[in-house]
Amino acid sequence: MLTIGKLGEAAGVKVPTIRYYEQIGLLPEPERSAGNQRLYGKSAQDRLAFIRHARELGFPLDAIRDLLSLSDQPDQSCAAADIIAKEQLAAVKARIAQLTALEAELERMIRQCAQGTIADCRVIESLSDHSHCAHDHDVPTAAAE
Amino acid sequence: MLTIGKLGEAAGVKVPTIRYYEQIGLLPEPERSAGNQRLYGKSAQDRLAFIRHARELGFPLDAIRDLLSLSDQPDQSCAAADIIAKEQLAAVKARIAQLTALEAELERMIRQCAQGTIADCRVIESLSDHSHCAHDHDVPTAAAE
DNA sequence: CTTAATGTCTCTAGCTACTGTAGCTTCAAG
DNA sequence: CTTGAAGCTACAGTAGCTAGAGACATTAAG
CATH class of the missing domain: 1.20.5 (Single alpha-helices involved in coiled-coils or other helix-helix interfaces)
Incomplete structure (x- = not known):
């Protein structure tokens, strides 16, 4: 489990950006520690890496939202x-x-x-x-x- | 003297954009008609055309502000x-x-x-x-x- | 002269994708 | 136990407009 800072470091995304992605619903709300700090697992890491990479390729967040929902349904046509x-x-x-x-x-x-x-x-x-x-x-x- | 709509049409700039440029100080406050409508003369037309053209070339508004103040001082070095x-x-x-x-x-x-x-x-x-x-x-x- | 259509007025909020600030709490190291 | 870094929420700000509300002005037709 990673704190938000570690996650950001791992994915190359700034901490406020991660919170922003959560706010707009691109990232799900993570677990919290006893002291109310966000804790992220592997799936959040993957998802954030996906988002970052798509952003690097210039995809707007709306398109990324669509791509993410597609990737959640692996049986559908690509x-x-x-x-x-x-x-x-x-x-x-x-x-x-x-x-x-x-x-x-x-x-x-x-x-x-x-x-x-x-x-x-x-x-x-x-x-x-x-x-x-x-x-x-x-x-x-x-x-x- | 042109109303804001005519000015916008002539320069290829939308009316709210002209008011926005005035608001941020790129265009001076124009005269007003008896009914409080903006009236523009030749110099405003020139200035707006300059701004539009610079925007087309991708100059940010800050750079355009600088260029405008330069063009107001024709004796300075270019x-x-x-x-x-x-x-x-x-x-x-x-x-x-x-x-x-x-x-x-x-x-x-x-x-x-x-x-x-x-x-x-x-x-x-x-x-x-x-x-x-x-x-x-x-x-x-x-x-x- | 009236009416309708269009244009203009101010003000406010919204857009994208974040970034920064303020003031507080929590955590980890020494 | 203390200290400093990292985290928390909430809000404001960035660029460059764009859109909408509700009121007033102007113009053309009848």
Whole structure:
């Protein structure tokens, strides 16, 4: 049985984050010691490792919730899990495409900076006038976070 | 003089967002009509377009605040603006690198999915066990948003 | 001139995924 | 037995908006 601190250390998750996951129902309420401290067993460790790994891959907590409930039913088809993963992959790809466009735009902007005064600064000017842009770009969303 | 709705339409920014920018001090408080409605002139339009464009490039509002105060001082060196832009570029590049790693990992995971039951689903299994990973990956941050 | 539709006003709360604070209690080591 | 680290609860705050309530303003049609 691990205390919350040991569990966090083992899984690479901060203590308040574990309590947060419990609060939102991603982790079940654990046993408590006589002094009311949380005590975790192996299954909680596995579950937390799963969550952490999925977070590292950018899955939103809602998707992780779905994946966890799937993994609790080992006899069901894995098609649903596959769909979630594919959605995540699509979100990541979209985000990469968007950021790559931003990268090009920023590089262009910086390349043109003449290192003079603000009055003729291309960085400021580029930001002031969208028509200097080589392409369209959308406001970034948090889709892949 | 434009009402807030017209301004938002012209700049491609939603009305509550404009009020939010005013609230946090990115936009100055505009004149009001007899009926207490906000009225915007050309300079507010320019400023909002600047903000929008910078947001599209992923600059955080704090950076935009700095860029705006720089652009208000046209005689100063543009080095500071250059630094902000380069920081943003670095953040974007880092985010792309991270997402590209995630993309590879997700693709590997999905490729191995046998479309069987959850019990032998590679998606779930990959998430359960970090040791299947080809590489390290960190928890994504919002650095480039 | 009235009415209806739309736009705008303020204020508040909510979103994601945490992180930090305050003030207290419990535990383990020396 | 004392001390310091770790744990407890509860609440507030972060970014960058978004959504809703309920009241007032403006505009176009009839």
